[in-house]
Each structure stands twice: as C-alpha cells, then as structure tokens.
Amino acid sequence: MRRTRHAIVLAAVATLIPAACSSVSKQQTSGTGLSGDPGNCITVDMAVSPEKVTLLTDLANTFNNSSTKANGKCIFVRPARKASGGAAQLLIDGWPDPANNGPRPVIWSPAASGWGAVVNEKSAKNLAPAGTPFMLTPLVIAMPKPMADALGYPAKPIGFSDIVALASNPAGWASYGHPEWGAFKLGKTNPNFSTSGLNFTVAEYYAATGKTRGLTLEDLKRPEVVDFAKNVEQSVVHYGDTTLTFLNNWYKADQRGNALTYVSAVAVEEKSVIDYNSGNPDGILDPGETPRPPRDPLVAIYPKEGTLFSDNPFIILNADWVTADQRAAAKLFQDFVQTAENQQKVLQFGFRPNNPAVAIGEPITAKNGLDPNQPQSELEVPDSKVLVGVLDAWAQQRKDAKVLLVLDVSGSMGDPVGDKGQTKLDLAIQAAVNSLDKFKNSDEVGLWIFSTGLDSSGATHLELVPTAPMSQNREKLRSAIRAQRPLNATPLYSVTTAAYLAARDRFDPTKINAVVFLTDGQNDDGNVDDDRQQYDEMIKTLSSGSEGVDSKSVRVFTISYGAGADTSTLKAIAEATTAAYYDASNPATIDQVFTNVVSNF
Amino acid sequence: MTAKRFGALLVAVALVVGALILRNTLNASTSSGTDSTGGTPSKGSQTLICSTEFAAVCAGLGAAIDVTVEPAGTTLDRLAQAPDGDLPDAWLTLDPFPAMLEQTRTRTGFASAVASSNTVAVTDPKLTLLADRAGALQASCGSAMFWKCVGDFAGSQWADHGGKAEWTTIKPSFQNPASEAIGLLVLANFVAGYFASSDISAKPLEGDPNLARWLRSLGTNVAVTASGTTPLITLLTRGSALNVATTDTAELSTVAEAQTAKYATLAAAPVIQLRAVLARLSRANTGDLLAQVGALLTKSGWGSPNFDQPTLSESTFITLRQLWKDTNK
Numbered sequence: 001m002r003r004t005r006h007a008i009v010l011a012a013v014a015t016l017i018p019a020a021c022s023s024v025s026k027q028q029t030s031g032t033g034l035s036g037d038p039g040n041c042i043t044v045d046m047a048v049s050p051e052k053v054t055l056l057t058d059l060a061n062t063f064n065n066s067s068t069k070a071n072g073k074c075i076f077v078r079p080a081r082k083a084s085g086g087a088a089q090l091l092i093d094g095w096p097d098p099a100n101n102g103p104r105p106v107i108w109s110p111a112a113s114g115w116g117a118v119v120n121e122k123s124a125k126n127l128a129p130a131g132t133p134f135m136l137t138p139l140v141i142a143m144p145k146p147m148a149d150a151l152g153y154p155a156k157p158i159g160f161s162d163i164v165a166l167a168s169n170p171a172g173w174a175s176y177g178h179p180e181w182g183a184f185k186l187g188k189t190n191p192n193f194s195t196s197g198l199n200f201t202v203a204e205y206y207a208a209t210g211k212t213r214g215l216t217l218e219d220l221k222r223p224e225v226v227d228f229a230k231n232v233e234q235s236v237v238h239y240g241d242t243t244l245t246f247l248n249n250w251y252k253a254d255q256r257g258n259a260l261t262y263v264s265a266v267a268v269e270e271k272s273v274i275d276y277n278s279g280n281p282d283g284i285l286d287p288g289e290t291p292r293p294p295r296d297p298l299v300a301i302y303p304k305e306g307t308l309f310s311d312n313p314f315i316i317l318n319a320d321w322v323t324a325d326q327r328a329a330a331k332l333f334q335d336f337v338q339t340a341e342n343q344q345k346v347l348q349f350g351f352r353p354n355n356p357a358v359a360i361g362e363p364i365t366a367k368n369g370l371d372p373n374q375p376q377s378e379l380e381v382p383d384s385k386v387l388v389g390v391l392d393a394w395a396q397q398r399k400d401a402k403v404l405l406v407l408d409v410s411g412s413m414g415d416p417v418g419d420k421g422q423t424k425l426d427l428a429i430q431a432a433v434n435s436l437d438k439f440k441n442s443d444e445v446g447l448w449i450f451s452t453g454l455d456s457s458g459a460t461h462l463e464l465v466p467t468a469p470m471s472q473n474r475e476k477l478r479s480a481i482r483a484q485r486p487l488n489a490t491p492l493y494s495v496t497t498a499a500y501l502a503a504r505d506r507f508d509p510t511k512i513n514a515v516v517f518l519t520d521g522q523n524d525d526g527n528v529d530d531d532r533q534q535y536d537e538m539i540k541t542l543s544s545g546s547e548g549v550d551s552k553s554v555r556v557f558t559i560s561y562g563a564g565a566d567t568s569t570l571k572a573i574a575e576a577t578t579a580a581y582y583d584a585s586n587p588a589t590i591d592q593v594f595t596n597v598v599s600n601f
Numbered sequence: 602m603t604a605k606r607f608g609a610l611l612v613a614v615a616l617v618v619g620a621l622i623l624r625n626t627l628n629a630s631t632s633s634g635t636d637s638t639g640g641t642p643s644k645g646s647q648t649l650i651c652s653t654e655f656a657a658v659c660a661g662l663g664a665a666i667d668v669t670v671e672p673a674g675t676t677l678d679r680l681a682q683a684p685d686g687d688l689p690d691a692w693l694t695l696d697p698f699p700a701m702l703e704q705t706r707t708r709t710g711f712a713s714a715v716a717s718s719n720t721v722a723v724t725d726p727k728l729t730l731l732a733d734r735a736g737a738l739q740a741s742c743g744s745a746m747f748w749k750c751v752g753d754f755a756g757s758q759w760a761d762h763g764g765k766a767e768w769t770t771i772k773p774s775f776q777n778p779a780s781e782a783i784g785l786l787v788l789a790n791f792v793a794g795y796f797a798s799s800d801i802s803a804k805p806l807e808g809d810p811n812l813a814r815w816l817r818s819l820g821t822n823v824a825v826t827a828s829g830t831t832p833l834i835t836l837l838t839r840g841s842a843l844n845v846a847t848t849d850t851a852e853l854s855t856v857a858e859a860q861t862a863k864y865a866t867l868a869a870a871p872v873i874q875l876r877a878v879l880a881r882l883s884r885a886n887t888g889d890l891l892a893q894v895g896a897l898l899t900k901s902g903w904g905s906p907n908f909d910q911p912t913l914s915e916s917t918f919i920t921l922r923q924l925w926k927d928t929n930k
Contacts, residue, residue: 306769311839352839354838359860375841378841
C-alpha cells in the first residue's frame, strides 16, 4: 500500500514538474532553427533579408523564451528569409499566396531603408514607414589585395570614378602594369533584387554626375550620364540576385589559383569581406566544413566620394493584416534587439552595431581587410521617385544578354504536380513564358528543347527558335515554349556540351553570354557505358572555356527541377562555368526560380 | 481504492493544481516586469501623448497610464482640429507646442484645449563633433557664435575651413523641424545664431529673403535624422552620415564617457533652452503624473526648470515651422 501511495505521489510530481515548466520548455522546429510554436501567443512574422536571418532567429529564440508580454499576451517572433527585392515586390502586390510566399509579415527587415521608399512609391501607399536601424554595414568595393595594391590603395584613395575609369579603359589592367589580369571585370548584382546592387547603381549615377547628393530624375536622362552608365555596365560579368554567387565562384577560382581573372572587383557589403577572408564566402558553414582562408584575400575599398549604408531597418508595416497586438509585440522585439548585449552579437556577426554602447572592434579590423575608421562620408539616398527612376534607367542601360534557353522535354516532365491536373512541364512552360517579359528588346534569346529521339535521325536536341533580339523573338519564343509536350529520355551530358559549344561559337563580347539549362532528370541517353567519359569530357570542355584572360565566358545557369534531378551534376556544370545553380526541387517554386535566374541578365 | 489511496490521489491532484497556479503566478510576475507597453490600460486610466523625444521616459510610467508616442508635429496637426471629446488627458512635449496648439485651435474656431501647462525640466542644446573637427571649427569660426557659423559652413568642404580634405563636407544634423519638437527648437537656436539674439520673437522672420535663403541652404546641407533616433546616436554609430551633431545636456549625460572620448562638445550661443512641458488637456488631475514625469526626467539628466529666460512665443514658432516647410519643400 505504501509503495502504491508513493507511486501515485511520484506520478503526480512527474506531472507537476513539466506542468510548472511548460511555459518555458520549447521544442526545436526542424530546419528553421526556431524553437517552439506560437500556440496562443501573438505571432510576429518577420520577412528578413538572408544575411541576418541566422542572427535574428537566435535573438527571436531568446526573446520568445523570455516571457515578455504585450497587452498581457505572450509573444512568438518568427523570422523568415526573404530577399529584400523579392519582399518589396510581394508587398507592392499585397503579399499574395502566403502558402508559397511565406506568411504575411508584421515586421519587414530589408537590408536597407531604400527598399521601403521603393515600396511606398510603387504602391502609392505608406505601407513601409521609416524603420529603426537594427545593424549597419557600408557598401564597399571588394578587390583582391594584389589588385588593390596595384591601384595604390589605401595610400591613394580610390573612388567609384576611378573604378569606372578603369572599367571603361580598353587597356584594362595593362594600364596598371598587369596585362596578365586582362580586362577589368566588375561583379555587380541586379538592383531590382539585391541591396548592394541597388546601392552600387545609385553610386554609379552619382559618379556619372559628379554629385554626392541631390540626384534628380533630370540627371538620369542627361546623355553623358546615360553613356557613363552604359560604359560601367559593359564591364559587368553578369548580374544575379545575390552577391554570394560571385563570392562563392571567386573563392573556388582562388582555390584553383585564378581568382584574378574571374572578376576584378565586386560591390558587396563590408560583412561579406570578413566571411570571404575567413574562408567562408557564403557566411554559412556546412557540418564538417573547415574554412580555409583564400590565397588572395580581399580588401574593402571605401570609395572616396562616400558610400551608401545598409541599415537593416525594422519596419513595422502599415498593412491591413497587422493587428494592434502584433504592433505592440513587434515594438517590444524591436527594443529587445537594440540592447547592448544583443548589439554585441551583431558585431560578432560582422555588422556594425546600432547601439553606441557597443564600440566597433573585432572582427571589423585591418587584419580582415577592413578599416573601422572608414567610410568618412556617405552619398545621400535619393528620394523615392529618383530611386525608382534609377531602377528604370538601369533596366535600359544594363549590359545586353545573349541567352540560350534549353528545356528538358523528357517523359518525366509529364509527371503530375499538385491537385490541379498540371504536369511539371506545364508549370515550367508557364514560368519560362513569364520570364520572357523580363528581357529587354536588345537582349538576344533562343530556344532549344532536348530529349532522345526527337526526330527520325535520333536527334537529342532541336533548335526551335534561333537566338535573335527579343524585339523579333518574343512572340516566337512564347508560342514555341507553349507548344511543348513530354517526350522520351534525358541526354543531359551531350546536350549540355552541345549547347555550351553552340553559345561559344556565337559568342558576343559586348553581351552576357549564357545558357539557361532546365532539367528534371539524370543523364539517360540509352547507353550507360560511356556516361563517365561523357561527364568528364563535358566538365573539361566547360572548364577550359571559362578560365584565363582570353576566355570566351559562356555561363551555364542550371535549374534542378523536381525531386529526381541530378543536382550534383547540375552544380558541377554551373561551377565549371562560374555561373550559378538554382534549386527548384519543389515544382511550385519554378516561377520564382526562373525570375531569379533571369536576374543574372 | 482504499481511503488512503484516495487521499494520496487527492494530494497528487492538489499538487498539480497548485503547480499550475504557481506557474501562472510566476508568469504574471515576470510579465509585469517586462510589459513595457503598459498592458491593457484599466478603465478610467489617464491617456498621455508623449512626443518622440520622451519615448524612453514615458516607457518608465506605470501601467495605469495609456501612453501613445508620436512626433509633436503629428500631435499638433491632429489635435488642432480634434473635437473636445477626442482630446487625451495630457501631452508631454517641448515648450511652446501646447501654446502653439492652443493658438491654432483658437484661430480656426475650435474650443480651448489646454487647461494648464507646466514646465517640468530643462536642458541646454549643444553641438558634438570629433575633437579634431571641433578644433578646426573653433579656429575657423573665430569669435562667431557656432550656430551661425555651422549654418554658414554647412555643405562646404572641411578643407576650406582648416580641416582635412578626407573629412569631405561639413554636414550638421538635426531632427525634422516640421515634425519633431526638438527639431524645431534646434532650428530656433540656429535662427537665434543667425540674428545673434535668443529673442527671435523680436525679429521679422517672414519677408526676410536673406533668412529664407539661409534656411534653404541649411535645409539642403543638413542631415535630417529619422524620427526615433538622434543625431548624437547617429554620429556615434555611423559617423559618415553626419559630422556635427546637435544634442543637449540631458542626452549627453546618458552616453558613457568612453563612447564620447574622441568627441568634443561645444556650447553654441545664443541659447534657447529646451523645456519639457506637461500640458493638461482635460479636467483630469495630472498631479501624480507631473511628479512621476519630473522624477523620470531628472533621472534622465534633465535639469530643474529656471525661469530667467524669456517666454517662447507660440506665434514665432508657428511661423518658423511654416517657414521651414516653405523653404524646404
């Protein structure tokens, strides 16, 4: 009896302890790094630019477990990764389709306040009021140290105007005694997607006018400004939605000893230089990954004319889906991240803190290629109308592209997706057609399809629309893409090589030359015996054409579509041509992925 | 089940229930210490509008006060046409904003709104900049009063005034005079410098083309900081955005000495003090609130009010605000 009574009391105690502690015990939500679930708490969804999502998730975990309450209710902050330009467009569109685009945010934290101005201007609403800066990082021009040394930096101050002069000089690096480095090549992201791309483009127009403030719409139309911008853009390797593409490719080229011929300078945030120089160019260490510092470290050049800052604002949105409780809760989290303790974490993460109680120190130091006493001045952020004008001007003045679209029409593309009776090919067709409007008329685009047995001769690819300016080709491409039906097998290796060589034969040095390659399968040409040989030859061909000063760089951007694609091969193809690989393993994301791929042009 | 077993079960259930009550109590006590929104105000609690400058002070008020933080210009424009029943109980802002509200309402046919207005504390405006730049400015300005000198030099190169070329342009900063109370008061100090007199109400602000030109130039070359931050914080965290921060004695007292070791603070003349005022806008008794706010301001470095300075003319400040808007569209 005594044992029975003890058992009951023990059972009660065992129940009691978790009951008492349940308000603080949380489960780990797999994948996100965020603990627990909102339960009945006020949920504060955040759309956060990618570079700070890890830090904010860590801070959100601490905050969610702190028992802080708003209006008497517990709070659950839930940060989600969303590129600044992508989130801006979603807000302009009213944040449709939360199932695929993520929950509608209460707090939006783009990389820079300028995005809020763009949203307000394009939506003609005050959706994004002025936010509170969370952390700071200046735009810098990252350059391998040997190249910065050749320019005399830091003894000789360097500005955007010097970079532009070098980019426009046909002699390239030979004018600085280094013909072996070839032409000056600039890495710059697409300003519609990326903050560093937006900031560099603004700086480019300031450099064109000689101003440091007060850029106007009239300035953007002046013929000499247009010519200047076109000259700068001519030196661009390709664009893209993230600087990580450049940094990853640069690092891999460095490990092969040819970093100096891939690209000469990239416009990035200061924090990226720290990551690169530590051997972790994308800022994310995979399990077991040991960072290895690059052979040629980068130096951050702080432009002498001044630069622009990414201030990472917390913007509590004036959106109709934000409740008073969420607003109050968001304000509490905003105050929480500003405390000295949390701003110390900001510094450890490689950003400059927004709280003066935390002095700038390690890792923002000379040994990491940075100067904590720079920049000395800033360029003025243009008003919202001018910012939108900059984006419009850039769309016309950017470097032209020459792109071969290669679509997989193998049998597996006929697999059903979702519950609306659509196939993978249906979704890919829609995404490809949508992407056509993102090209300008002077871009040249062509179309191949590939599968086995495409005609009586056993062709594995067909050129449906020869590459020509979009002013002539847009409708032809639209019709041809829409007409596709799933066919046979997937001759991946041979068609990749053929498409690459075809693009090289038609190489135009005034354009971004590229192949966009979409496939859902593994190599399958009916003969497995020569697969290894075909693969090796393909990689060798792609690599040899992409290295060295005189290379005709054709970049193969690969899209891994659906769950069955050969992702490792597609990554290797992109890497061999210093391009980028895109993951559309969830077919529902193909439209967004196509948009991101086309951002490279 | 025997009676003893049943008794043990009852004890166990009681323990569980007790634990849950204990947890709720713990939660409640934790939340009371961290609920800086003040929680849901109880029925009959006082409503207080705090100008942005006082956000931190107002966060320290008890849960019985229903606080709204907003720029003084927003409050002024909103309450200028608010029906009597829509007025809050009190407004913590800078002098002479309550008087500006009263005059605007009277002019437009609305009933009087301000039952009383008490000066709670004062602080003096200052200029803070890196010590080497302060040295250059002092040498270049000579005997000129700094407000006028900084206003004249704004937008020109430091190299032209004894500084280094790499310091680029002289860029003073203040908050938006059209929306922030402290922005308008700091602008008034610049204008006092322009006239070399703190009694700017005696000066003809309107119809002076030279003053309009000077204000336009100042507006073009000043870095206007966003609502919710201050020029001093911006200078300390991001010195490239500006290089002459307008601040005040109270704010400087909240910044650790180590943070300002590289900087120098200049006492510019003439001085128009910044006066924190608590205006009573209803019949509610604000006596306790007055004492609480006074204590919190003292803790935040504000000084006791003195009354040896001239009263600020609300007409002058209404005119100055409009003049700024007109010259800096």
